[in-house]
Amino acid sequence: MSSTTPIWFITGASSGLGRALAEAVLARGWRAAITARRPDTLGDLTAAHGERALALALDVTDGRSVAAAVRDAEAHFGAIDVLVNNAGYGYLSAIEEGEDAEIRAQFETNVFGLIAVIKEVLPGMRLRRQGHIFNVSSLGGLVAFAATGYYHATKFAVEALSESLANEVGPLGIRVTILEPGGFRTDWAGRSMVESGTIIEDYAETAGKRRQATRSISGKQPGDPARAASAIISAFEAGEPPLRLLLGAASLKIARERLNTLRANFDAWADTTLSADFPS
Secondary structure (H helix, E strand, C coil), X not given: CCCCCCEEEECCCCCHHHHHHHHHHHHCCCEEEEEECCHHHHHHHHHHHHHHEEEEECCCCCHHHHHHHHHHHHHHHCCCCEEEECCCCCEEECCCCCCHHXXXXXXXXXXXXXXXXXXXXXXXXXXXXXXXXXXXXXXXXXXXXXXXXXXXHHHHHHHHHHHHHHHHHHHHCEEEEEEEEXXXXXXXXXXXXXXXXXXXXXXXXXXXXXXXXXXXXXXXCCECHHHHHHHHHHHHHCCCCCCEEEECHHHHHHHHHHHHHHHHHXXXXXXXXXXXXXXX
């Protein structure tokens, strides 16, 4: 770690969980490169924390922007010890209603953007044989619901990528933690949410109802971003950090239910599963 004050690089730091984490990191006296598409939204943090806070413009879907932000952070601080891939957003649409441009845009941000940042930061971490990467997935990276199928697809991808990454970089001294928040009081279900303009009446009772429910909870979710930030810092400081960190009571409850559902499915079809092998 870089001296006694770790250096963090946080994407999507203008609001929500990214903003809360940036505030918590800087409040501890640590250093942080805080990034957003509009770095002027971070001016209060740089004003309050001086050289310990570096605001950078970053569009994770633009490879040149990613390379420049990582280069500037490393030039300013000398290294990046902790990467938090937080940039991402939701998309409300039944699968059939999904619009190709919006689907691809979501994958560009939530998956390919995350990959781009990891690939720029990893060389420095490998060189120093230390580092910690937090990839923000979701409870929706473990279980899927109607109306958010494309969002789930991006987060399931983040789960798989992160698990493989952990196996690859663990022997090099680099830790990986997948963050899986449930409903948090951020802009995710509000102004940050994108919706398909296509509405198919046959999905009114499934995806349609979930669209309405998702919009209605914006600003009323039980999750507290500041408390989530504290939990993330606890994972960072742990001697044995978790590969996965569920955030919020609903996330824990639904994830446990998911495990039970999977187990019941596997057990119910175990004989058929076993019948697929050559006879012993």
